[in-house]
Amino acid sequence: MLKEKKIYININKKIFTKNIRIDKFLFNYFKKKKISRKKIQNNIKIGNVLLNNNKIKKNNKLNINDKIIFIYKKDFFYKNKKKFIYQNKKIKINIHYEDNDILIINKQPGLIVHPGHGNYKNTLINWLKYYYYKNNINQLNYFNYRLGLLHRLDKNTSGLLIIAKNINSYNNLKLQFLNKTIKKQYIALVWGKPINNYYIINNYIGRNIKNRIKMKVYSNKKYGKLAITKYKIIKNYKFLTLIKCIIKTGRTHQIRVHLNYIGNPIFNDDIYGGNKILYKFNNFYNKNKYTKTINNCFNILPRQALHAYYLKFKHPTTKKNIKFIIDIPNDIKNLINYLKK
Incomplete structure (x- = not known):
């Protein structure tokens, strides 16, 4: 099993946008990593995104001083899993x-x-x-x-x-x-x-x-x-x-x-x-x-x-x-x- 990792995000004035949903915020936050909004929403759905230590829905709105914990596995940020392939010598071919x-x-x-x-x-x-x-x-x-x-x-x-x-x-x-x-x-x-x-x-x-x-x-x-x-x-x-x-x-x-x-x-x-x-x-x-x-x-x-x-x-x-x-x-x-x- 892949180990889980966490990203901690504090919502301050520099990154805060009024009335923004958490799924849209995270989509913008990880824009350089080219993660789809749907993939972020799925991560929220399975409980891997916490807002102030509580599980939330994708349409929850953010406020200043909110704290997000984004939980993910090692291969989450590899687009379509195309850049990260595990070796497996145990398979018999x-x-x-x-x-x-x-x-x-x-x-x-x-x-x-x-x-x-x-x-x-x-x-x-x-x-x-x-x-x-x-x-x-x-x-x-x-x-x-x-x-x-x-x-x-x-x-x-x-x-x-x-x-x-x-x-x-x-x-x-x-x-x-x-x-x-x-x-x-x-x-x-x-x-x-x-x-x-x-x-x-x-x-x-x-x-x-x-x-x-x-x-x-x-x-x-x-x-x-x-x-x-x-x-x-x-x-x-x-x-x-x-x-x-x-x-x-x-x-x-x-x-x-x-x-x-x-x-x-x-x-x-x-x-x-x-x-x-x-x-x-x-x-x-x-x-x-x-x-x-x-x-x-x-x-x-x-x-x-x-x-x-x-x-x-x-x-x-x-x-x-x-x-x-x-x-x-x-x-x-x-x-x-x-x-x-």
Whole structure:
């Protein structure tokens, strides 16, 4: 845990402004540090700002001779946490391939890629900083917060990620991503059986206005960005279907949102409804019997059934096409074996 620090501010005539709210005063006071007013308001809300030793609200007005105690943690004044990254050597990472220019890792489920939302130490970025330091890779200043990482996988999605180890590789691969020439494929287990054996989902994805954690499909680009996902059915089981997905774009939660949109959410996806028993996909003659079976499935695979198994792109230095394919992880494989029974 980060240690808390305190800043003591005495309101005197030099810094006092009549009828000023405490959140606005603090915003002006820390102006050089470029801290947002919203961030200051959040610090007030959680009780980390005391006025005359009392907890207050963001709209409290100040008076001369008031005393403010501003409590914060070490990383509070680093804008978006981009200038302060912790090293973490304890995280276990499966390196699938490495040369002087690129690093390909097989991310395990449960690992967050970027620091944020209260987790600033136990992410892939934290491990990368340690790994670069350990191996004397000195190009970190070029990458700042990303450390050569070019794309993401959700916390509970497993699979392949590309990392550039120098600025030339980073710029080259970034351009390949922008030109959509990097091929990425996933496998997923979805509820029910999609209507079409092969289909292209083409629409727009943007932030869900009612729930900012979720993304949503929109009919036009006013509220979202173009998103294209192809899928193909591999095998249909009793109530789940194994499919292959190819994405032409890389929007947040794209595959999860698209499959939910067509009515076949990914199994055990806790944001888009796949973590519930969805009877509508099955002709259940004995619900109690199948409820037990499905609960066993949840126990076998306690995360969303999505895995990035395929990458193909041009090597940034040799310019040759290279591809990487990894096997389905054991937890998804165990569920598939159970479904076969």
